[in-house]
Amino acid sequence: xxxxxxxxxxxxxxxxxxxxxxxxxxxxxxxxxxxxxxxxxxxxxxxxxxxxxxxxxxxxxxxxxxxxxxxxxxxxxxxxxxxxxxxxxxxxxxxxxxxxxxxxxxxxxxxxxxxxxxxxxxxxxxxxxxxxxxxxxxxxxxxxxxxxxxxxxxxxxxxxxxxxxxxxxxxxxxxxxxxxxxxxxxxxxxxxxxxxxxxxxxxxxxxxxxxxxxxxxxxxxxxxxxxxxxxxxxxxxxxxxxxxxxxxxxxxxxxxxxxxxxxxxxxxxxxxxxxxxxxxxxxxxxxxxxxxxxxxxxxxxxxxxxxxxxxxxxxxxxxxxxxxxxxxxxxxxxxxxxxxxxxxxxxxxxxxxxxxxxxxxxxxxxxxxxxxxxxxxxxxxxxxxxxxxxxxxxxxxxxxxxxxxxxxxxxxxxxxxxxxxxxxxxxxxxxxxxxxxxxxxxxxxx
Amino acid sequence: xxxxxxxxxxxxxxxxxxxxxxxxxxxxxxxxxxxxxxxxxxxxxxxxxxxxxxxxxxxxxxxxxxxxxxxxxxxxxxxxxxxxxxxxxxxxxxxxxxxxxxxxxxxxxxxxxxxxxxxxxxxxxxxxxxxxxxxxxxxxxxxxxxxxxxxxxxxxxxxxxxxxxxxxxxxxxxxxxxxxxxxxxxxxxxxxxxxxxxxxxxxxxxxxxxxxxxxxxxxxxxxxxxxxxxxxxxxxxxxxxxxxxxxxxxxxxxxxxxxxxxxxxxxxxxxx
Numbered sequence: 001x002x003x004x005x006x007x008x009x010x011x012x013x014x015x016x017x018x019x020x021x022x023x024x025x026x027x028x029x030x031x032x033x034x035x036x037x038x039x040x041x042x043x044x045x046x047x048x049x050x051x052x053x054x055x056x057x058x059x060x061x062x063x064x065x066x067x068x069x070x071x072x073x074x075x076x077x078x079x080x081x082x083x084x085x086x087x088x089x090x091x092x093x094x095x096x097x098x099x100x101x102x103x104x105x106x107x108x109x110x111x112x113x114x115x116x117x118x119x120x121x122x123x124x125x126x127x128x129x130x131x132x133x134x135x136x137x138x139x140x141x142x143x144x145x146x147x148x149x150x151x152x153x154x155x156x157x158x159x160x161x162x163x164x165x166x167x168x169x170x171x172x173x174x175x176x177x178x179x180x181x182x183x184x185x186x187x188x189x190x191x192x193x194x195x196x197x198x199x200x201x202x203x204x205x206x207x208x209x210x211x212x213x214x215x216x217x218x219x220x221x222x223x224x225x226x227x228x229x230x231x232x233x234x235x236x237x238x239x240x241x242x243x244x245x246x247x248x249x250x251x252x253x254x255x256x257x258x259x260x261x262x263x264x265x266x267x268x269x270x271x272x273x274x275x276x277x278x279x280x281x282x283x284x285x286x287x288x289x290x291x292x293x294x295x296x297x298x299x300x301x302x303x304x305x306x307x308x309x310x311x312x313x314x315x316x317x318x319x320x321x322x323x324x325x326x327x328x329x330x331x332x333x334x335x336x337x338x339x340x341x342x343x344x345x346x347x348x349x350x351x352x353x354x355x356x357x358x359x360x361x362x363x364x365x366x367x368x369x370x371x372x373x374x375x376x377x378x379x380x381x382x383x384x385x386x387x388x389x390x391x392x393x394x395x396x397x398x399x400x401x402x403x404x405x406x407x408x409x410x411x412x413x414x415x416x417x418x419x420x421x422x423x424x425x426x427x428x429x430x431x432x433x434x435x436x437x438x439x440x441x442x443x444x445x446x
Numbered sequence: 447x448x449x450x451x452x453x454x455x456x457x458x459x460x461x462x463x464x465x466x467x468x469x470x471x472x473x474x475x476x477x478x479x480x481x482x483x484x485x486x487x488x489x490x491x492x493x494x495x496x497x498x499x500x501x502x503x504x505x506x507x508x509x510x511x512x513x514x515x516x517x518x519x520x521x522x523x524x525x526x527x528x529x530x531x532x533x534x535x536x537x538x539x540x541x542x543x544x545x546x547x548x549x550x551x552x553x554x555x556x557x558x559x560x561x562x563x564x565x566x567x568x569x570x571x572x573x574x575x576x577x578x579x580x581x582x583x584x585x586x587x588x589x590x591x592x593x594x595x596x597x598x599x600x601x602x603x604x605x606x607x608x609x610x611x612x613x614x615x616x617x618x619x620x621x622x623x624x625x626x627x628x629x630x631x632x633x634x635x636x637x638x639x640x641x642x643x644x645x646x647x648x649x650x651x652x653x654x655x656x657x658x659x660x661x662x663x664x665x666x667x668x669x670x671x672x673x674x675x676x677x678x679x680x681x682x683x684x685x686x687x688x689x690x691x692x693x694x695x696x697x698x699x700x701x702x703x704x705x706x707x708x709x710x711x712x713x714x715x716x717x718x
Binding site: 186188189190191192193282284285288308309311313317 | 609
């Protein structure tokens with residue numbers, strides 16, 4: 001029995017666990033592009049529901065698909081198709097290469113994975129808060145594009161609820177673990193006192209905004225925000241209450257003035273190249289420069305890190321910064337698994353209930369029809385012909401009330417089985433006793 | 447027991463203290479941040495040894511000239527600079543470099559008998575010699591500290607460059623701070639060595655007997671050391687060389703200095 005008769009809840013993706021950064025940055029699809037391709041793939045592959053979570057560390061498709069023997073191949077093809085539309089992965093990786101980095105979870109496993117992702121238990125920086133927001137954005141996009149349905153919507157709500165519990169009821173949220181904080185921890189390893197230095201933030205998106213807020217907390221000597229759109233940069237400085245805004249053309253001069261550069265744009269290519277850093281390095285005359293590239297794909301050319309007194313770190317390096325707190329967070333994550341397990345159990349209950357409910361409705365209908373039929377047959381006999389219409393109606397009402405009472409009692413017992421009985425066991429018995437076609441029913445039907 | 451008789455005892459206590467601190471520092475470098483006793487023990491032992499050697503030098507100063515106490519004074523100077531570096535700049539591992547060096551300097555005294563020092567009779571010239579010796583010793587002490595700081599700078603910088611972030615020493619300050627300490631040590635050491643050389647030159651011109659007016663190997667090496675530190679400072683401040691290059695130059699400078707001190711100054715004339 002399955003409420004989603006003939007369908008499967010799936011989760012297919014690649015993450016920092018299975019894919020190198022070079023591939024992950026190609027897999028990332030910005031929201032605008034996703035909005036263009038997602039409905040097409042949803043329709044073409046016949047998905048009942050489809051949601052895409054695209055972050056710098058993971059790219060996952062989740063949804064409900066028709067069950068079929070070649071489901072895996074079908075889902076892989078949908079994944080490849082989405083990236084063919086985007087056009088960044090295939091020139092560098094064959095489908096076969098890509099397949100090596102993919103994982104596929106179905107039904108309960110997929111639910112468990114989804115809950116772990118939303119609760120940041122599967123994040124590169126364990127316990128970071130951004131993933132929950134990114135997950136909400138993914139659900140919102142699917143809602144806007146109408147590719148989400150009741151199953152994923154419900155699972156999404158459950159996942160967000162569990163994420164909230166994990167954050168508030170375990171120590172996982174007690175330490176600074178976001179990528180922005182990890183970046184600043186790294187900066188502190190080079191410049192002990194961040195307040196004595198100048199910061200340059202390249203980009204004015206969500207990541208840049210969050211990081212800028214952390215930086216503002218240190219009250220540094222200067223915050224420069226360089227962005228393609230100066231209006232967005234101005235908006236960010238207004239929000240922070242400090243900072244100066246610049247265009248991307250000012251980057252060469254800003255690299256000389258600033259001591260810590262945090263780049264978090266969504267630009268598809270390199271924003272700060274080696275030559276630009278080399279010129280700044282020469283002008284800085286030995287003053288150290290930290291480049292923190294928290295963008296995906298990377299904004300800063302990797303070769304820049306080879307220059308003396310230039311310290312370049314990317315997202316993968318941030319994992320090391322948080323390593324010291326990892327044990328503590330792992331313990332918290334173990335506690336958090338309890339919430340995940342409970343959530344998965346609730347999902348299973350919900351799924352079972354959802355499967356049983358149509359059967360209970362069928363049982364109720366069966367009883368109603370039975371009482372109606374048997375009542376009509378009996379009350380049509382000669383001995384009852386003197387009864388008034390009101391009396392006949394009262395007897396019919398009585399029979400129907402008895403049927404409704406039996407149906408309600410049966411439903412209560414099946415949904416909350418007495419000790420020694422299982423939900424499935426009672427449901428199967430009810431099905432076999434009354435709903436599977438009986439010889440008598442066949443005769444009646446005939 | 448007279449003060450004179452307890453001076454060798456205090457000096458030996460200092461030697462044992464520096465040696466013990468060397469072992470404990472070595473042990474603490476290999477330990478995780480959670481095992482605190484070796485680092486604490488090392489610093490305690492080092493500070494006690496520094497106090498002891500300072501007391502020994504102070505006791506000796508009543509009868510001897512600074513020129514004859516160069517080893518004790520140098521040990522005391524690098525000891526106090528290390529204590530200040532530990533407490534003020536959070537350079538908790540600097541003792542790991544300085545403690546063995548102080549042990550070595552003090553041990554040399556057991557094996558080498560310093561030559562007789564000619565102390566000028568004239569009070570002004572004697573004062574000038576004392577000033578020269580004190581400046582030279584302090585200059586050397588700062589150069590030693592600069593070398594120690596360079597070692598830690600290169601170590602930390604290498605880990606950062608190679609992105610071995612988990613291996614970064616927790617008991618060292620941020621690399622920018624180490625760099626600043628390196629610059630302070632370099633500048634202070636250079637100024638003191640310069641003053642030491644100048645005062646030595648003035649003494650030679652004004653008071654030295656004519657038969658000693660020759661360019662000795664000690665003077666040549668001392669000038670070479672001074673030139674090297676001048677080149678290091680120019681490389682940083684005029685030519686804008688990287689801090690890594692400066693740290694490497696400091697290490698090379700220390701080798702020159704060590705040869706100048708142990709090879710020439712100590713072995714030939716018993717002092718700097």
